[in-house]
Amino acid sequence: xxxxxxxxxxxRLMMVGGGAAVLAACGGQSGQSTSQQTTAPAVVSQPGxxxxxxxxxxxxxxxxxxxxxxxxxxxxxxNEVEVExxxxxxxxxxxxxxxxxxxxxxxxDVILLSDVWWFGFYLAGAITALDDLARQVNLDFxxxxxxxxxxxxxxxxHYWIPFARSTPLFYYNxxxxxxxxxxxxxxxxxxxxxxxxxxxxxxxxxRAAFGHPNGASYIAWLFQGVVWQFGGQYSLPDFTMTxxxxxxLRAAQFYQDTVLKEKWAVLSPNLNQDFIGGxxxxxxxxxxxxxxxxxxxTFPVGVGxxxxxxxxxxxxxxxxxxxxxxxxAEKQLAAMKYIAFATNPTSAGVWARSTGYMPxxxxxxxxxxxxEFFKQNPNFKTAVDQLPKTRAQDAARVFVRNGDQIIGKGLxxxxxxxxxxxxxxADVNNELTKAAxxxxxxxxxxxx
Amino acid sequence: MATINELEQAIKPVVVxxxxxxxSLLGWRIAGYLTLIVAVLIIGLPxxxxxxxxxxxxxxxxxxxxxxxxxxxTFNNFSAAWEAAPFGRYYxxxxxxxxxxxxxxxxxxxxxxxxxxxLRFPRKDLVFLLLLAALMxxxxxxxxxxxxxxxxxxxxxxxxxxxxxGAAIAxxxxxxxxxxxxxxxxxxxxxxxxxAGHLRILFSVVxxxxxxxxxxMALLSIVSKWNEFLWPLIVTNxxxxxxxxxxxxxxxxxxxxxxxxxxxxxxxxxxxPVLITFLFAQRAIVEGMTAGAVKG
Numbered sequence: 095x096x097x098x099x100x101x102x103x104x105x106r107l108m109m110v111g112g113g114a115a116v117l118a119a120c121g122g123q124s125g126q127s128t129s130q131q132t133t134a135p136a137v138v139s140q141p142g143x144x145x146x147x148x149x150x151x152x153x154x155x156x157x158x159x160x161x162x163x164x165x166x167x168x169x170x171x172x173n174e175v176e177v178e179x180x181x182x183x184x185x186x187x188x189x190x191x192x193x194x195x196x197x198x199x200x201x202x203d204v205i206l207l208s209d210v211w212w213f214g215f216y217l218a219g220a221i222t223a224l225d226d227l228a229r230q231v232n233l234d235f236x237x238x239x240x241x242x243x244x245x246x247x248x249x250x251x252h253y254w255i256p257f258a259r260s261t262p263l264f265y266y267n268x269x270x271x272x273x274x275x276x277x278x279x280x281x282x283x284x285x286x287x288x289x290x291x292x293x294x295x296x297x298x299x300x301r302a303a304f305g306h307p308n309g310a311s312y313i314a315w316l317f318q319g320v321v322w323q324f325g326g327q328y329s330l331p332d333f334t335m336t337x338x339x340x341x342x343l344r345a346a347q348f349y350q351d352t353v354l355k356e357k358w359a360v361l362s363p364n365l366n367q368d369f370i371g372g373x374x375x376x377x378x379x380x381x382x383x384x385x386x387x388x389x390x391x392t393f394p395v396g397v398g399x400x401x402x403x404x405x406x407x408x409x410x411x412x413x414x415x416x417x418x419x420x421x422x423a424e425k426q427l428a429a430m431k432y433i434a435f436a437t438n439p440t441s442a443g444v445w446a447r448s449t450g451y452m453p454x455x456x457x458x459x460x461x462x463x464x465x466e467f468f469k470q471n472p473n474f475k476t477a478v479d480q481l482p483k484t485r486a487q488d489a490a491r492v493f494v495r496n497g498d499q500i501i502g503k504g505l506x507x508x509x510x511x512x513x514x515x516x517x518x519x520a521d522v523n524n525e526l527t528k529a530a531x532x533x534x535x536x537x538x539x540x541x542x
Numbered sequence: 543m544a545t546i547n548e549l550e551q552a553i554k555p556v557v558v559x560x561x562x563x564x565x566s567l568l569g570w571r572i573a574g575y576l577t578l579i580v581a582v583l584i585i586g587l588p589x590x591x592x593x594x595x596x597x598x599x600x601x602x603x604x605x606x607x608x609x610x611x612x613x614x615x616t617f618n619n620f621s622a623a624w625e626a627a628p629f630g631r632y633y634x635x636x637x638x639x640x641x642x643x644x645x646x647x648x649x650x651x652x653x654x655x656x657x658x659x660x661l662r663f664p665r666k667d668l669v670f671l672l673l674l675a676a677l678m679x680x681x682x683x684x685x686x687x688x689x690x691x692x693x694x695x696x697x698x699x700x701x702x703x704x705x706x707x708g709a710a711i712a713x714x715x716x717x718x719x720x721x722x723x724x725x726x727x728x729x730x731x732x733x734x735x736x737x738a739g740h741l742r743i744l745f746s747v748v749x750x751x752x753x754x755x756x757x758x759m760a761l762l763s764i765v766s767k768w769n770e771f772l773w774p775l776i777v778t779n780x781x782x783x784x785x786x787x788x789x790x791x792x793x794x795x796x797x798x799x800x801x802x803x804x805x806x807x808x809x810x811x812x813x814x815p816v817l818i819t820f821l822f823a824q825r826a827i828v829e830g831m832t833a834g835a836v837k838g
Contacts, residue, residue: 148779155795159626180779181792191776194686198693366799371606386799390601 144176145428147421148202151179152188152413153258160448167444168435175428177204185211185413196220196420203421204429208413212246212254213493215416217536222419224252227430237439237455245486246414249541255433256454258382258445259412261484262316263477264401265369265387266376268394270294270301280376280398284323284348287401291358294375303358305374306349306509307365309502315411316378317505318487319400321345322407328501329490333530333537337490337501337523338516341404346515348403350508361509380411381477385450388473397473399480408484412451443467450474452481494529501526592813596620596806603802619807623793626804629811631782632789635701636768639785643705643767648760651714656744658715659722660730670719676712682772689776703777704785708767714759721755722748757826761819768816786812 153161158181165179182188185208192215195201207215215221228235235243238256246254264280271278274293281287287304294303307313321327326342329335336342352359360374366383368374370391378400379387388395400408415436417429435441439455443464446453458464459478468475491497504522507513595603596619597612623629657663658670688707697703725748733747749756771787778784790808794800 154792155626155800157795158792178780181781182779183775183791187772187775194689194776195693197686198690198698200693200698367604368606370604373606383799386795390604390799392601392605 144174145424146176146178147204147425147428147432149177149179149204149206149429149432150182150188150192150202151206152182152185152208153206154181154184157258157449160445163448164436164441164445165432167441168432171435172431175431177432189215192220199420201418201420203425204415204417204432206257206413207254207416209245209411209487210492210498212414212416214495216248216253217533217540219540220419221253221416222421222426224255224417224430224433227417227427228252228434230427231430231434233430233434237457238437239452239454239456239481241482241484241486242410242414242452242454245410246416254414254416255437256412256414257433257437258449258451259410259414259454260380260382260451261408261410261477261480262319262378262400263381263384263480264376264398265379266396266398267369267372267391268396270372270375270393271396274375278396280396281401284401284403288356291352291356295358301372302360302374303376304352305360305362305365305368305377306353307379308361308363309499309506311363311365312498312502313361313505314491314498314501315409315487317345317349317501318409318491319378319407320349320403322409322485323400323403323405324348325404328488328497329494329526329530331489333489333493333534335490335523335526335530337504337519337526343515343519345403346505346508346519349505350512350515353509354512361506381452381474382412382450384473384477395473397476399476399483406483408480409487410484411487452478490526490530494526494533496529497526500529589813592806592809595802596810598803600799600801600803604799616803619803620810622801623804623807623811627789627792627808628781629786629789629808632784632786633811633815635783636786638701639704639774640764640767642701643708644760644763646705646709647711647714647763647767648756650710651718651759652744652749652756654715655718655722656740656748658719660743661740673712673715677716681708685773685776688773692777698777699779699783701783704774704783707777708770708773711763714763717759718752718755721752725751754827757823761823764819765816769812 149165151158151161162179165177169176180202182191188205189207189211192201192205192207196218201220205221207221212221235252242256242259243252246252246256266280268278271294274290276290276293281290291303295301307316318328321342324341324345326339326345327336328342329337353361360368362368362374365374365377365379366387369377369379370387372393384395384397400406415433417426417433421429436445437454439457439461442453442455443458443461445451446458447463447467453459453464468478486492489497491501494500500522504518507518508515594610594612597615597617598609598619599614599616602609602613658666658673684707692698692703692707695703697706729747729751730743733743738746769787770785771791774785775788775791778788790805790812793805793808
């Protein structure tokens, strides 16, 4: 029992270790000793022998089994490349280990990085441009969902290919909905939901109408969509922080009111559990949880697009694949072959059906298996239908180191402590601006 | 014998007066028992929950209000956990790394504590101060430098890579030095006179007397090696080198819903061997204490 970390503690730990390591990596180390993983000859050109590559991923449980199955299918589909899948813990641990591996020269060839991590490694020059490699394996970027693909593009160059991508959805408990006499659909606007909500609350306090996650379970991700809905944003693309924008503050005030003034929403560290247990009637949560919730809920589960306010707003999330720039050319090409396979229209369908992540290819939606699957799982179709309306998250959350937690803690102060949004978000704005400084410098060095 | 008679006399009045305990004393006693009960609940409840959850279906675990007894007890979680990952291999790796890791740690601690407690050498205080300083460094901070060292030695994904960086821990030396200091000087001098060397004194005189401290230290070491998660995760890459805690972690879902029944079953795989070790070791701790008391 000596070392158990909460996610937050781990993150903090990584800020200490990882920050220094990324900085050191920026300094441009040249190769030291040969790496552990690449003790095989760097170039394998004899015909008949396979190129062996290492793939670091973050999925465990059912998702891990699906990821292993994908690697196995690839290895059996051809005889030029053999991928070894190595589980490295969750997104944070994988990124931390990659940071250490960059210093020690023990890097893999292809790596799964989450939305908040890939950018830092791009700045450090640790992941490579993919366009040349994609051309060599005839990868058609036009068939990828543009909103997902473009998130991994810098200066017109692809660095991060969408793989396990999710979006938030509005989940509701159909039994409670029926009991309250509400129409069987998600609310179209927050104004409409504010009218519905009092009917969904149980007066003895055993049930709230809606649940917010806490900072550690990524409230800043779900709030991202709400901020857009209210016409605000976290930051502009040039890293100007806009947390004190009147519309951003309006969204924060709305969040505070749901819990403290209207009292129909609660902050919960374990949203999925409360939803399945019936302690909350609705929530916004990742599409990735859909299959698990449907399998374990004792009531029919309804889903819908996120509610609108002045606009519609819904962020994307999840992880994508990148190729390590230090890997030898031949391994990079082999890694690209794997990425092309894992995200081809058929594989993307298999992956989406077994995990609940979004199909990253446009043509996947037209495959007979997918059409059949949509018929059986109309809720999943709702998630996919919402996809074209989503957009990439603001730099403040995904590109600023620890930005997610800075915003999340600010929201906790507003919702739990009842502090005024304007003063809290002014603090958050300052903190984000400060945290963005080193990134802007690196960005200037890398992109000019 | 005289001590025992005195003891009996000291105890007797309490026994006789039992029915007429003054109110204040009764109050203290009730408070004591309440604290005991609270402590047992705080420690025991999570364990109880783990055991019960491992026999429940996932749906039942997620349902509110919570059930304290599985409605439909099932063994499926255990087979599901066992099949989800190569737990046989994890057991082997955990046994190897714990046995050698804790073994080396205990031996190093024994020798270094002996030197610090009994030998005279220059700058001994400085050495002890350094040791205390090492005690204050959180292991998390040493992870990155340790990783770099191990990687340059080519020890990534090997047993020595898991074991060696954690083999010498300052707290073991510190704990045993304190215990050794408490051994009466006369006994050591008697052993000297009888012509015993350092090794003989350590293993035939000091070690038996301080057995409870040594066993306690060994136990702490075993438990911490057995449960260690972050270091083995970082220093290994492939499934066949991984240890049990990583196996349990693998059962959890990184996103979406976790199948808690299976995770709890996996946790039991992890807990049970330590529990058995503890039961055996506990006997040694108690025996050590009584042995010392009677002889003394």
